[in-house]
Amino acid sequence: MNEARAFLSSPLGLLAIQGTEDGLRAVQFLAAPTGTVTATPAHQVPGCLQEAYRQLQAYFGRELQEFSVATDVVVGTGFQQLVWATLPAVTYGRTASYLDIARQLDNPGAVRAVGAANGQNPLAIIWPCHRIIGANGQLTGYAGGLSRKRWLLDFERPSLQTSLF
Structure with missing residues (x-):
């Protein structure tokens, strides 16, 4: 193909x-x-x-807040794919912590693994890993760089809320 x-x-x-x-x-x-x-x-x-x-x-252009494109991601471990599948549930204007995602996966001890999976997300912005932050509210890690993560969160800030789902 x-x-x-x-x-x-x-x-x-x-x-x-x-x-x-x-x-x-x-x-x-x-x-x-x-x-x-x-x-x-x-x-x-x-x-x-x-x-x-x-x-x-x-x-x-601030005309879309939720993506609806077909995906064909052929990379990633089973765990990474589980993490990536949870990301769209953190909707525009919201953030969640790595711990929140680990808890969603019924694996609260997997915070670092969630962070590592987030860093390998192949669909930047589409699967919104930029909305995942540290449990203390700090911006941590982003494959595109923290300045881009900060920009994206500020861009979505008019309705930004810190809570999961």
């Missing part, structure tokens, strides 16, 4: 979007501008990525 790729310009830099006809496989922040990669014009986005591209644009 052919994997398609597109690049979306966001307030946080370029996002690489990858997927197949079966669904979205990855949304990742590009580490640094390379000069050779530019945003994909909307009319050139491969068909299988058009909906994800559109929804991410709508999110950054």
Whole structure:
């Protein structure tokens, strides 16, 4: 199955979007501008990525708070996939702690494992790992960098509430 790729310009830099006809496989922040990669014009986005591209644009345009794209993630352990599956329940404007997620999984001792799984989330923003914070309210870890995590939380802040689900 052919994997398609597109690049979306966001307030946080370029996002690489990858997927197949079966669904979205990855949304990742590009580490640094390379000069050779530019945003994909909307009319050139491969068909299988058009909906994800559109929804991410709508999110950054404050027109969308909940994503509804098909996914086809083929990476991750069973535990990581369980953690990732809980993330969309932490809705726009809310945060939860790593402990909250571990408790949702009936495994309160797995806080560090939840953090590690969060760090491997292949669908940045779509599966909102940026909404997961330390039990003390501190921002900890984010594969895209803490400055991006802070920006995303501030972006959602008009209705931000610290509570799970």
